[in-house]
Amino acid sequence: MEKQADQPQSGGKDRSNKKSGVISSVYDSFNSIKLTVFLFIALGLVSIAGTIIEQGADPAKYARDYSETTIQVFNLLGLFDMYHTPWFLTIILLLLLNLIVCTIERLPRVIRFAHSIKPILEKGEEKHYPFTETFRMEGNPQDQVERLLRHDIRIPPWIILTDILSMVLAVFLTLKYPMSPLEFIAFIVVPISYVVLLNFRGRVIRTEQDGAIHLFLNQWLISRFGVYITHTSIVVIFIGAIIGSIFGFKGYMAIEEGETTNQMYLREDRMIDTVPASLRAMFSKGEQAGQAEMINDGKKFKSLPFSIRCDDFSLSYYPNTGRPKDYTSDLAVMRDGKEIAKKTIEVNNPLIVDKIYFYQSSYGRTGKPGQVALSVSSPGLPPQDYRTPVDGSFTIQGTGTEILVKSFVPDFTIMNGHVAQRSDEMINPAVYVMGKEGESILFSGWIFPNYPEHSVKTGHFDIRFKDYWGSQYTGIQVAYDPGVETVWIGCSLLVVGLLISFFHSHQRIWARISGNEIVLAGTTHKNQMAFEKKFNELKNRLKA
Structure with a gap:
């Protein structure tokens, strides 16, 4: 009876161990640099596809540029609106989990190391460090050593000048281009954050113990955290992208000259599944009049809280070539029967209303007499x-x-x-x-x-x-992305993280002064050659 009672318990324990083993295995998989590299490569490859294949373009353009079979394949894979597809978001989420797990696994060790650093160089301890020197000095060596160490952590003037220029540029861009408060903050995050971080670039600690004076320069400890600032910035960028993907929208408006409308059709990952097979033939004849029927054929429409009126559309060509040089649209924004805004838009110079962007995208003939x-x-x-x-x-x-x-x-x-x-x-x-x-x-x-x-x-x-x-229509690409400000802030943090990670290293220099004898020891966690040059310069200046 006892053996029979023990058997279920043993089986339950085995299942628990298996479950724990599976969770541990999954966790270990996400705690892998190889997975990070693989996901970044995958993200890069699909982003190349998203760059080559125009995203969210006018369906008529796709019909002109691709065969019917190609359209069906691309549409099936969601390549016309790739950044909103489930498989693309899955890559983003996997990369997010990978970065979060790697950070959780490694950051505590860095924090413990930062708190365990000792400012005292014990006797004989110097032989454990890669850079050491013992020599004698006359006069008051501790003051000279401390002065040289403190000089090493001053802020270089060029960094101060660069940050001032960066903040001036941020203000200039804000005045030239309409920005939200969060976007402006994102622009000045880099210079201000870097100045703040410079104040943590290092300090000199003076300690007296056993009749000896100990000086310790702990410089750029924060560089050990640069990679985690970078991880955080990537997470923030992806969160912003996900916010934009879930709560934002992209669409298209085809507005005839003189027409006023608040209707746009949304671009879905199956955005052209109802385009008739004869569409390419229709457009190859130059007949644009069928576009309205094509757009209404099963598309999702969205009503904007205001209306857009196209007062005029202008098109210019390069001389003797027939190639379009520039095309612009004179747009007016109407709300409750009143004109609240007006702008001539062109490519890369959109109209912005309530954080909704209206880009000049395409144009065509309506087929109607003008x-x-x-x-x-x-x-x-x-x-x-x-x-x-x-x-x-x-x-x-x-x-x-x-x-x-x-x-x-x-x-x-x-x-x-x-x-x-x-x-x-x-x-x-x-x-x-x-x-x-x-x-x-x-x-x-x-x-x-x-x-x-x-x-x-x-x-x-x-x-x-x-x-x-009145014989032409203007194609307007409409985009609302509430996550763009979060992305801007993430990009700014990314720049700060990369600056800290690539241009600085955690450097430690100890000096034990006993009478006229000085013992120097130093180490760095990367860029050994640059630190060796710095250590030798300090040593030679003290000996001079």
Whole structure:
């Protein structure tokens, strides 16, 4: 009976040991530098893919750039919105756990070591250190040794100057670019933190024991903690990235000239799973009108707490190439029927409203007829702006002259002596106008916005072609990332941690002074050659 009673207990103990062994094994796996290296390599490789494949672009762009099969494969893997995929977040979480476990495992040992350092060099103890020297000095050796050691821990002027310049730069960037208070703090964290840490760069401790004077320079002890500051910064960066991934959003708005909307469609990791197979063929014909149907085909929409109005879209080209040089959008922000902000955006110069960023991303033709915008000036009258569709007309205010817009060509050229359209792009737009009074034709001719000197000039009027308005849409990338400020702070801490880790080492120098005899001993935990030079300079200056 006793044996039978003992058997379940033994089995329970074995299961407990196995469970403990599994937990210990998992913990040991996360406490591995090899795992850190592997995860960083994996993160680097997938980040390269995320750089090559444009993230969160207009689905129409993907349709133009990739085959249908490639789109399906990339979409299945989530490569169009890689940074929000579960597998990417899994890599981040594994790296976070790895860094946290490594820090928990090693940091206590460093703290215990920091508290165990002795300021006294016992007799015979110097032989345990890599750098030692024994010699005699005349006069008052302890004061000379202490003065030289204290001189070694002063703050170099160039560091003070660099930090002042860094803080000035932070203020300048804040004035030039809109920043939140946390972003500004992140910018000045590096210079201020480094100055603060310089105050912990070292100190000289003087102790008297057994008739001897002991001087101890404990310099840059904090450099042993640099790697843990770096670990912490990476954790902060990843936390910021996770906050942005969970609570932020990215999307797209296609706004026609003159249109006002607060609707954006969200980019999901399955963002183009409903794009029709014929999409590439549709766009290869240059027909952009189908984009609205494609966007509404199963997409998730989000309503913004304000509306965006596109007042105008402008596109310029490099001469004689047809390649876009620059494209801008004049945007206005409307809230409760009132205009609260206005800005002309271009690539890398976004509009920011309530921490939501609106980037110039793309553009295209709506497929709808636009309106010709003309400017008419005449003696004694201010310039007047008019808009009319092609084949439309208007009467110049204060006169009886009627202006008829007879024809529009987006890319004007002459072929075989006749006007021709070179392409569908607005590279060299031109409009043919005619002026009439009653049945009499007063003037006619082609007008070019790129060549204002070719305006139609009569004895009474100067007519200029300003824009073909309403035929284009602007593609706006929308991004809200509440974790970006946390990322900024993490990046600043990362710089501080790297500065401490790579440019400083924990250096210890002891001096035991007994009468005129001086015993020096020193050690460092890295960069032995630089410390040897420093130790020899101290020794030679004392001997001189």
